[in-house]
Amino acid sequence: MTGLEIWLLAIGLAMDCLAVSIASGIMLKRIEWRSMLTMAFAFGFFQALMPFAGWMGANTFSHLIESVDHWIAFAILSFLGVRMILEAFKDEEFKNEFNPSSLKVVLAMAVATSIDALAVGVSFAFLGIKNYATILSPIAIIGLVSFTVSILGLIFGARCGCGCARKLKVELWGGIILIIIGTKILIEHLFFQP
Numbered sequence: 001m002t003g004l005e006i007w008l009l010a011i012g013l014a015m016d017c018l019a020v021s022i023a024s025g026i027m028l029k030r031i032e033w034r035s036m037l038t039m040a041f042a043f044g045f046f047q048a049l050m051p052f053a054g055w056m057g058a059n060t061f062s063h064l065i066e067s068v069d070h071w072i073a074f075a076i077l078s079f080l081g082v083r084m085i086l087e088a089f090k091d092e093e094f095k096n097e098f099n100p101s102s103l104k105v106v107l108a109m110a111v112a113t114s115i116d117a118l119a120v121g122v123s124f125a126f127l128g129i130k131n132y133a134t135i136l137s138p139i140a141i142i143g144l145v146s147f148t149v150s151i152l153g154l155i156f157g158a159r160c161g162c163g164c165a166r167k168l169k170v171e172l173w174g175g176i177i178l179i180i181i182g183t184k185i186l187i188e189h190l191f192f193q194p
């Protein structure tokens with residue numbers, strides 16, 4: 001792969017992070033650097049870790065990974081999305097807000113948005129990347145792009161969604177976004193993969 005192809009691949013992989021980050025930024029309603037940096041780091045870390053793990057396991061487990069990665073991403077994102085949607089319809093006094101700053105939620109979203117990157121790692125092995133020195137550059141680029149895109153999405157969501165978050169039932173829209181991403185991953189893998 002050329003350098004340009006790796007950057008474009010990294011941007012493509014980061015789009016799910018962007019959508020989830022915007023929804024999470026809207027949920028946060030203001031700039032919270034600690035939560036935002038934690039989320040962006042988790043997204044970048046898992047986007048870099050998954051291709052590495054896929055590359056490492058390509059010879060032994062590629063047929064298993066490729067056959068279920070889309071179902072895992074769909075299940076995790078749909079679960080989180082449904083949970084957010086249900087929160088949107090609870091009475092305000094009984095509402096336990098979906099908390100995008102919760103480490104458990106952040107890790108679940110980071111894993112779910114990076115499942116596709118696992119398959120990318122498998123493809124790296126099939127493209128002839130054979131040693132650690134060669135794989136480090138692509139995974140560093142993927143992680144950096146995902147981190148940067150996530151920070152930008154969080155800031156955009158917090159700044160633009162702050163004033164109207166209560167009126168717009170942000171949990172509802174955030175949940176819908178997560179379900180759409182999960183469904184997109186599932187459809188792409190079921191109908192558009194060779």
